[in-house]
Amino acid sequence: MLVKRWRERRRRSQLDVSLAADLSTRHLSYIETGRSTPSPEMIERICDELDVPLRERNRFHLAAGFAPAHPERPFADLGAARQAVDAVLTGMEPNPAVAVNVCWDMLAANDAMLAFLDGLPDELGRAPVNILRATLHPDGLAPQVRNLGQWRSHVLRRVRRQLERTAADGLGELLAELEGYGDGEVPSEDADHDLVVPLQLATPYGDLSLLYAATVFGSPRDVTLDEIAIETFFPADAATGRLLRALADARG
Template structure:
């Protein structure tokens, strides 16, 4: 059979087959999960059959394909996208932004920020500016990227204790995210991060877990933080699926007292409005 790579049905089939293989599923396993015959799924993957909108969405759900890519699949098949892709400043997100704003403000003087799918900072409360002193100005230009801030040799990396473990911590998380999304931008960032110096600790599940402590030297002392991440998953909106709120809590009494004292000192010298 001749495969026409310019045929939308073939392009759709190739994308679906790629996601199935990425998830490690056989055609039979996916067919059983999606309640479709293996023969029909085979025809879909080779472009010999054009699936309907319902089947595309059902296969995408079983394969846990990100909403952004589900829209691409639908468009490839000639269907209108069904998942909204609004900018984060759209009025639709006013309630979400209000909740985020309250969280960011209440978490001061400790750091908190919202990041997108490429680890770029969308919002921040500006907590603990001492963390960023000495960082190359190019890394602080918008959009500021958390991975570059943390691991780039011109960023925070020289001051991070157990840098090899932190590199592994980020690499594990980024690889998981890339495996889930196949996002080319994330793949480029991962490749970039792997090229930076700093060594690597053994990469395992514990290294990549969410409870690793960040210990970093600053002008006001060695500070220790532990972070918590909240995701805003939504079954119908691409933007909410792709952002996360990260808040950093003091991991010891010294960090708590030192950060609060530094914030109070800045407030005292801040000119009155």
């Protein structure tokens, strides 16, 4: 059933997947109905074609009676990968950057990002800080977001796409919570027709206009690493760039 569920999630036919994974349509049908048990190698071939996240792949292996194929280590124990995350975060200064897991819980952040999160109420600032909750909650940064309706709509669309792609545990509950904030979404036709949606944030030192980019690890083999993304906010205009540098100088 797991194979069928993910095949339908990816909107792929049995014929399409069987050809791509180099097996017969009958064999794939038997795997989907439980009449045939796939080998670990076959599981990986099918999962490759369906772009199944590593955490879900382990469930495929367990359902077939095998041990999980992909390890899951704590973030602190990722060795060189953890050092790479820290190097990226530090290298992004004075731009705010944060490493998050699949449910947007903060794993690490640079000084610029921590400065933005400083002052959150206890219920939002207690570890692990959820970046989306901290940004959109009425008691968080939401009152400072100049384009809150537009930004909230953009975030909700992004989380829905992420949930469709990953089916990650806890992400649906987070989405439902975020959808409960505010008074609805701004339709895309009412939003500014920029190339990307900026985060327009008011601060005591002046307004910031920020664009973001996401960085992920290529070809991860660990579940934790597979779910890590580094979100970096870059200045959308010269004034924001000057203000970020000035704030970094003040912290230094």
